[in-house]
Every structure is written in C-alpha cells, then in structure tokens.
Amino acid sequence: KRYRKVDEEFFEELEEILIGADVGVHTVLDIIDELKDVARTRNIKDPQELRSAITEKLAEMLQKDDSENKLNLQADGMTVILFVGVNGVGKTTTIGKLAHQLKNDGKKVILAAGDTFRAGAIDQLEVWGERAGVDVIKHHEGADPAAVIYDSIQAAKSRKADVLLCDTAGRLQNKVNLMNELSKVKRVIEREIPGAPHEVLLVVDATTGQNAMNQAKTFGQSTDVTGLVLTKLDGTAKGGIVLAIRHELDIPVKFVGLGEKIDDLQEFDPEQFVYGLFAGTEEEEAE
C-alpha cells in the first residue's frame, strides 16, 4: 500500500524495513526518533517528501565527508594494509580484487600470506596473486603469521613495492589468544614501518546480523580498525548493521563486495547503499 499520511503506521513500516535490513533495533529506534523530529519541525506531511529526507539523513550518517571512503595511500613510500575479520567473510577474495584494482592504477602490489592456519588458505591467495598478476610472499602452513608478515615487509621493501596487502586467518572476536596474535602481527608492521599499517580493514559479510557490532568493537580494540569492507552485497542481505557501526563506533565503509569475480569490488557509495536498503520494499508498497 502507498502511504498518504506521515503517521504512526508509516513509522512502524519504516521501523520494520530497517530492522529487516539488519540495522539493529536500537539504532533504528534512534533513527525513527530523529525522523519524527524532522517531520515535526519541517512540518512534513507528505510521505514522499519525508522519504527523501530519510535517504538524505541515512546517507549523511554513513558518510560525513567525501574523502573518508578513499584509501589512505601514501604519496611516497610503501602503503601497508592489514585485513582482519571473522571466518569466511571474504578477506582473501577482497585482497585479490583490490590487488587487481591497485595494479591497474599502476601500483606495484605484493600480497602477504598471513593466514597460515586454514586448510588451503595459502594456495587460495596464490591463485588470486596469479589472477591479479602480483607476487605473494608465503611460508608453509602452520608457520607463525607474524614471521610471514615480517618477511613480507622486507621483501616488499627490497622489491620497492607501493602497496603491501596482508591477509590474516579468520578468527572469531571472542577468541582472546587469536586476537592477541593479531595485535602482534600489527605491532610487527608498526615496528618495521613507522606510520604503518596505513589502513586496517575489517571485512564484514553483509549477511551478518547484530554480531557484526561486536566484531567491530573487538577488532577495533585490538587492531584500531580504520574502515570496513562490506562483502556479499550481491545477495539479498542488506548489510544494514554498518549503519549501526557508524552510529556507535564511527567507522566508515570503504568498499563493497558485489560478487566473486576480480572486478566485483567497488568504492562505497552511501546513496546507492541507502537505496539498496529500501529496494524490494518499494514495489510491495506500490501494489
């Protein structure tokens, strides 16, 4: 049905859409409160008019200025980017895609096979290295990830690489030992290259619900996450939790993953993302 009025029913519907998009009930309630204020102060009675106010508001929440979804690439010297996240979200795949993009931009890229734990992880990264046409530095399965990263930095330095992309094993944020291991990896990077890592990207699967907030909090505490990559947005999940993460922790989204192919990585576009939150609900309303 189409709404003729901005009333309680309208806001209830909006609440359901946002909760259904995984935004999370607390953030949704905050958003609805603010929108009610907007409707009151601007005296908006027409749902269509409020709709554009909603889009505007949510896009603003996601991006405060235009530069924040850009990668912090160093003008001179090497840029080091560390990828972290829970199991199976798309870290290794995103590294392959980003390596391809950066190489196309004329950068010399090297990949560090810092996942020495998962079966087949090193081989998987090597396939991506081949696809992107970039070198991979690796040890054997079971090796110390900090040692792999250390060697990768030395190799990247001597080969005069522009960007080093570091893969890590997936880990659930409540595993204290594994989180400590990750902090250690980060300290190695900090020690070897002052100012690095220049980005710590937390990869979040759009299919994930409220747990992504815990992921952002805990990975944030142990590795100072600088941005998110939201993967698997090519499915029907909306990835609304990034709104809550931005709202509570102020971490911006930098990239979105839209498939399994090497070109399926895009810079985050807040308007398009918000449009996606409501996609599929418009038609229902129009019926």
Add this chain to the structure above:
Amino acid sequence: MAFEGLADRLQNTLQKIRGKGKVNEADVKEMMREVRLALLEADVNFKVVKDFVKKVSERAVGQEVLKSLTPGQQVVKVVNDELTALMGGEQSKIAVSNKPPTVIMMVGLQGAGKTTTTGKLANHLRKKQNRKPLLAAADIYRPAAIKQLETLGKQLDFPVFQMGDQVSPVKIAESAIAKAKEEHHDYVLIDTAGRLHIDETLMDELKQVKETAKPDEIFLVVDAMTGQDAVNVAESFNEALGITGVILTKLDGDTRGGAALSIKAVTGLPIKFVGLGEKMDALEAFHPDRMASRILGM
C-alpha cells in the same frame, strides 16, 4: 543495553511494576516489549518475532502467570518453553541408505562453513558410527577449494575424490559415487561451491547434482551469525532442493544465533548439528534448550 540478559531486563521491568502491588495485562505487555527487543537483538527474523510475541502474550496473560508470586520469572519460563518447543527436539541422526553408499550433499551460501563441516562430519561418522566415508570435491569455482578439502582429508586420513576444476559437479558427484561403490565406502560426502540462493544458474546446477546423486541427506550449512536474511536463504534452498537438515556453524562465537529460530520457524527444517570451532572435532548435536537460552541471553 544491547545483549544484556533477558532475565535481568525482565527483572528490571518488574521492579518498576512492583510498587503497584499487582501485575496486570499492561505489565505483561511491557514485559513482552522486552522479549521482542531481546529476540530482535538476537537476529530472530522480525516476522517470526511478531508471531512469536503474539502467541506467547496470549499464554502469558493466562491466570497461572499473573496470579503467581513471581510473574517475571513465569514470563521468562513461558518464553523459554515456547522457544524450545518451536526449535524441535534433538535430531543428530544421519540417514543410512539400505543401498550403500549413503550420499550426503553439503550446500549453502559462500563462506558458511561447508568444506570445513564436510571434514567434521566425516570425522563424526567414523568416530560415532565406525563409517568409512569418501569425500567428493565438487566445488570447481572457489580458488583452491579442492586443495582445501584434500588438506582436510589428509589431516583426517580420509580419501578425497576429485577430477580437477574443469569437470562439471554433476559428473564429479556421479563418478565419486561409482568410485565409492567400487571401494566399498559406506558414505559419500559431496562438498559443493558456495552460492547465492538467487543465483539461478548455480541453483540449477545443484538441482542437477541432486538428480544424479540422489542424496539421502542434503544439509544446508548456515553461519550462526546470519541476520534477518536467514529465512530467505533457507526458504530458497529448501524450495529448490528439499533440504533434509540444517547445520549451524561458528557457534563458538558470541552471536546469539537467532537465525536458528528463524529458519526452524519458517521452514520447519530440523537443525541437526552445530559447529563449535575450526578443528575437525568441533561438531556437536544440536540442543534446542541450550539454543533457546542463548537466544534470550540467559
């Protein structure tokens, strides 16, 4: 506030009511508001939450609850009972075909844990039932997927059947079953590539594998951290393939795991096992009562 235990929250609500001497329907309504929040924070699908809250509210305003000395606890108990009932009984039995080999297909979204769970399930079948499974590598898409399964097979000392990544999964499944017959394996576990439920080409491929392999079980592997979309995914896979059971992975994390409830409520599919780690012994039978408490944060 988020992820705070439901029991605590209901107690708090009750504290406010206490002064008033009696608990009435409005108070129950207020408590059910907390229940709704707890379920939503646990990622239970909002439509499932709506139905559930409605049903439980009816029971909760019943005399046995309102007249009791501890109405707060009673509401919690009603919610917990209903949730446990909804999630079904323990069902860790795996089908056995009377014409061996028994064929099991693993399906699901990308990164859910299919390959890892294939290894775990083989290990489980050997340990608990003294079976001798053959693992079939039918993921020809993900980089190094075959290598991943082979590594697990080697770790566990199970043979892995593969034909490289240039042969169709249908052919691989067919040949794996023939091989299993020849070598007297009683189970064949087919690992398939992760795919989106809306990817028609790849969903059709699974249907063809099913037609050829005639599996006795098709397990949908679901990440316990999944949010509101879990029901779409489960419904689509079930419609396309006729799923026989769900395996919930990564429950060793701190997710509430409301996806379990959503899937059970919407599809009726039994949840058979849960994955509790990356190691090959981290697979357990599903316990509905534990899951209910976890979703509620108790």
